[in-house]
Every structure is written in structure tokens, then in C-alpha cells.
Amino acid sequence: MLQELGLGPAEEAVYTALLPRPSASAPDLARQTGLERSETIRVLRDMAARGLVAVVSDASGETSAPAGRRDEAESATRYRLTPPSVALAPLLVEQRNALQRAETAFSMLTEQYRSTAVHPAGSVVEVVVGTEQVAHRFHQLEHGAQRELLVFLVGAPIAVPREDTDMAENSALDRGVDFRVVADQDYLDSQDVAQDMRTAIASGLELRLADTLPLKMVVSDRERAMVPLEVAGPCGEPGAIVVHRSGLLTALVHLFEQEWAQARPLYPTDSGVRVQAAAEHRPTEGELEVLALLLAGVSDRRAASQLGVSIRTVERRTRRLMDLAGADSRLQLGWHAARAGWL
Incomplete structure (x- = not known):
């Protein structure tokens, strides 16, 4: 948890060990965390310098004392936590500021790319071959979506297991992404798949059913799409094409909207127009x-x-x-x- 604020594993271990105590010495914390005593002393010194802990009683003596006596004195020094609201708040603010800077840089680079990039054929369509590569690009598309995901579901999964797809769906729905799916009628033959779909619909996914679909596809934010290739790679591995912003991507989005308009809703929803009856x-x-x-x-x-x-x-x-x-x-x-x- 604290590593997200910039603390290392050893610092987090010492911090959480000290949390329920009014104060503790380095030997006490070493026994509780399993760290070496010298490592614990080093961590405490660093944390004290950063204002995360304060020295309660300092028996370190003069710096000119023999090394053995200094080690003994340092072991007797007791520390207590600085209130988290005082010590950790600046770290949290810095992390937020770093994230904002990263988002600003990302937006600037994206806009610069859109405004200046010339799209030769090789940059419009990207060919991906191999199970790991296809799965990686699929997760990039679904986890990177901020506004909308459009999906055609056809046949059994090849490169991405269904449970991984379900996790990506849940993540997108949790982020408030508008998630629309058109499924081939045969896709829901499995009872487990049908139950998963009912659960996803309850979380906000919109699902319609079509008799047949021309292809399997996912479109992310109308910025890029992924379509599996029927022809496998040279070693029999699955492949896919990733389509970037272009006339081809516009055509794929148009195809989805056509199929969506003709498809049938699968499960009943509360539309607010039901007739009241006994x-x-x-x-x-x-x-x-x-x-x-x-x-x-x-x-x-x-x-x-x-x-x-x-x-x-x-x-x-x-x-x-x-x-x-x-x-x-x-x-x-x-x-x-x-x-x-x-x-």
C-alpha cells in the first residue's frame, strides 16, 4: 500500500510494524519484521530524515564514541511515527501532481501525433502475430478505453481466455465506459457464458443478439480496432490486425452501428413503461x-x-x-x- 507513495518494501514493513506501537527500538522492529538489525537501523535513519518517524529518546552518544558503543546506543534509541496526516500527505500530493503531469504529457503527445502524423499504409494497419502479442494488444485496447467499447462476439476465444475477457469487461464497466456488445446467437450456447453475460448486463453492459456476424472485433474509443485473422502465423499461431484512425476504422464503426440497430436485445430491462397490473x-x-x-x-x-x-x-x-x-x-x-x- 505505502509503496504507491514511494516507500520501499523495507520502509513499509518498518512503518506498519511501528503503527500500533507508541514507540519502539530498532531491535524490537527487527524482530517483528524479520529484517536484519543493521538494515532496520538504516531504514529508521532514512525515515527520520524524511520526517516519517521521530526520535523519542536518543541514546546515541557522541559520534566519536567507539563503533561498538555507537551500535549499542543506536539499538537503544526509540522511535515513534509522525502522524500520517503530517508525514504522508506531502507524498500523496506529490504522487497526484506526478500523475497530473503524466496525463498532461500524454494528452499533449496524443494531440501532437494526431495533428502531425501522416498515415502510410503500415501505420494504419498493424499486424500482430502470436498468442501473447495478441492478448497484450487486446488488453491494451480494453484497459485503455476511456469512453466507449464496441464489441462483436463470435465463436470461441482463441488468444484471450474468457475469464481474462470478463476481467477486462468488469474493469471497463467500473470506469464508466459505455460498453455495447453484439453477440452471435451461437456464442451464448454455454450456460456459464450466458450467466456471465447476465452478470455483466446487471453491471451496465448493453447486449444484443444477431443471427450471424461477419467478424469478431473490438473497437476502443473509436480510435483503434482489433480484428482477429483467420490465417494463423507461420508457426500456426493466432494473429490479428490493429486498425488505427482511418477510413477503414470508420467503416468498422459504421458496420457495428448497423449490426447494433438490427440486433435484438437479449434480456429484459426496466424501461419505465411497463403497464401496471396485478x-x-x-x-x-x-x-x-x-x-x-x-x-x-x-x-x-x-x-x-x-x-x-x-x-x-x-x-x-x-x-x-x-x-x-x-x-x-x-x-x-x-x-x-x-x-x-x-x-
Whole structure:
């Protein structure tokens, strides 16, 4: 924790060991931290010079005393912490100032690059080959996004494990990034994937379903995109292209918006327009989940797999939905669900 403020591991160990004590000597702290006594004395001297600790009782004697006596006296010296609000606040301010300077430099360099860079073909499209390289560039795109992520999900992950993708999604959502995903219908066949998606939607991810998608893709802040290559590298490794700002990137963003407009929302959300009705005349949460999947074109068998229930349960919930709607067909059910504000 304190290393983020510029303290080294040994300094942090001594600081935290001294924290619950009114005062302590170097031998006391050496025993508690496992550091050598001489190392502990050196750390305490440095911390005292930086104002992090204060000397309570100084038995060091004259500097002209024999070395053995000086070591004995230094071991008897006791130290206490300077209040953190006094000692650590300047370090925190300096770290904040350093971060602001770094952000300013980053913005200036980015703007300078945008205004002066000439984009030859080699700088518009970057080819990345190898599992580690592809995964690294993927994480750069997702973790670097500040405003928006646009994603096509198609097929099984190749270079980036799904759990790593989930972590990147969570990080982006925590930062308040606008995260929109269009998934191929087959992508959600796994019950685990469907559950992860429901969790992500609850955290703010927007998900729609398409019958088919032309490619797998992630677009970060409309500044750069990554598209996997079907043709592997010379050693059979996965590859991808990274597309920087250009007409090609604009076309990829346009393709995403087209697919997004045509895709179907997968799970029900509270839109604020639901018709008020008695509880017994409204679908349950489980029935609404079935309804959303059916309207997205998912078969009963696939819906059962995604929800982790039996086909009979899906059929029973569908039958009750049709009874509530007074519908004779699933087409009529969809029309009534839209009119009644069920979705």
C-alpha cells in the first residue's frame, strides 16, 4: 500500500510494524519484521530524515564514541511515527501532481501525433502475430478505453481466455465506459457464458443478439480496432490486425452501428413503461427471461440450456405467458408483450 507513495518494501514493513506501537527500538522492529538489525537501523535513519518517524529518546552518544558503543546506543534509541496526516500527505500530493503531469504529457503527445502524423499504409494497419502479442494488444485496447467499447462476439476465444475477457469487461464497466456488445446467437450456447453475460448486463453492459456476424472485433474509443485473422502465423499461431484512425476504422464503426440497430436485445430491462397490473396477471422474472430468449429467436432447447432449466420448464413458462397474453401463437405473444410493456 505505502509503496504507491514511494516507500520501499523495507520502509513499509518498518512503518506498519511501528503503527500500533507508541514507540519502539530498532531491535524490537527487527524482530517483528524479520529484517536484519543493521538494515532496520538504516531504514529508521532514512525515515527520520524524511520526517516519517521521530526520535523519542536518543541514546546515541557522541559520534566519536567507539563503533561498538555507537551500535549499542543506536539499538537503544526509540522511535515513534509522525502522524500520517503530517508525514504522508506531502507524498500523496506529490504522487497526484506526478500523475497530473503524466496525463498532461500524454494528452499533449496524443494531440501532437494526431495533428502531425501522416498515415502510410503500415501505420494504419498493424499486424500482430502470436498468442501473447495478441492478448497484450487486446488488453491494451480494453484497459485503455476511456469512453466507449464496441464489441462483436463470435465463436470461441482463441488468444484471450474468457475469464481474462470478463476481467477486462468488469474493469471497463467500473470506469464508466459505455460498453455495447453484439453477440452471435451461437456464442451464448454455454450456460456459464450466458450467466456471465447476465452478470455483466446487471453491471451496465448493453447486449444484443444477431443471427450471424461477419467478424469478431473490438473497437476502443473509436480510435483503434482489433480484428482477429483467420490465417494463423507461420508457426500456426493466432494473429490479428490493429486498425488505427482511418477510413477503414470508420467503416468498422459504421458496420457495428448497423449490426447494433438490427440486433435484438437479449434480456429484459426496466424501461419505465411497463403497464401496471396485478401481480398474478404479470409474468414472473423466470418467465420474462424465457420470453426475451424466445423473442430473440432462440429455440426452446437452447433457451433451456442457457437458463439451466429443463425444456419442460421452458415450455410451461411459455404456455403461461401465452395464457396471460391471451395469445394463440408466439407471434401474438410477442405483439402483446410489446404492447403491455413486458420487455
